[in-house]
Amino acid sequence: MLPGSSSESLSTFKQAEQSSTHDWPAGLAVEGDPRSSYQYCSLTNDQPGEWWMVDLGRVFQVTTVTIINRIHDCNCGGRLDGIVYEVGIATVSWEECGRFLGPADGVLNITTTCNRTMHGRYVRIRKIKQDYLTLCEVYVYS
Numbered sequence: 053m054l055p056g057s058s059s060e061s062l063s064t065f066k067q068a069e070q071s072s073t074h075d076w077p078a079g080l081a082v083e084g085d086p087r088s089s090y091q092y093c094s095l096t097n098d099q100p101g102e103w104w105m106v107d108l109g110r111v112f113q114v115t116t117v118t119i120i121n122r123i124h125d126c127n128c129g130g131r132l133d134g135i136v137y138e139v140g141i142a143t144v145s146w147e148e149c150g151r152f153l154g155p156a157d158g159v160l161n162i163t164t165t166c167n168r169t170m171h172g173r174y175v176r177i178r179k180i181k182q183d184y185l186t187l188c189e190v191y192v193y194s
């Protein structure tokens with residue numbers, strides 16, 4: 053496994069959705085292009101509890117999530133300060149994989165490993181503090 057590569061990623065090209073869309077849809081975080089500028093990144097509104105979610109298609113063991121942060125066209129990398137990673141067998145029951153509290157400003161790759169062995173079909177990234185949620189690419193690994 054090479055974190056940051058898409059070759060073993062379970063999430064690349066899968067269906068994604070997000071709590072709200074500010075011009076740039078959820079699928080831009082799994083379209084296979086990791087460039088760190090807005091055209092290649094999902095973007096929600098700036099409301100409480102914004103989230104992004106991918107459907108892996110079936111249940112997998114989920115071990116590690118790598119996010120490519122948006123830092124190349126703005127000073128907005130800090131928007132990823134304070135996120136929770138959750139894994140679900142279904143979208144109505146989530147278990148926490150881990151958290152990233154920051155600082156994300158200027159950090160291109162954010163890799164988080166789950167606190168324990170987890171299995172799920174859905175992986176959700178949820179904001180803790182209110183802010184836009186923008187993800188240039190999300191790689192999920194077993």
Ligand SMILES: [Ca+2]
Binds near residue numbers: 082085086
């Ligand atoms: Ca992308």
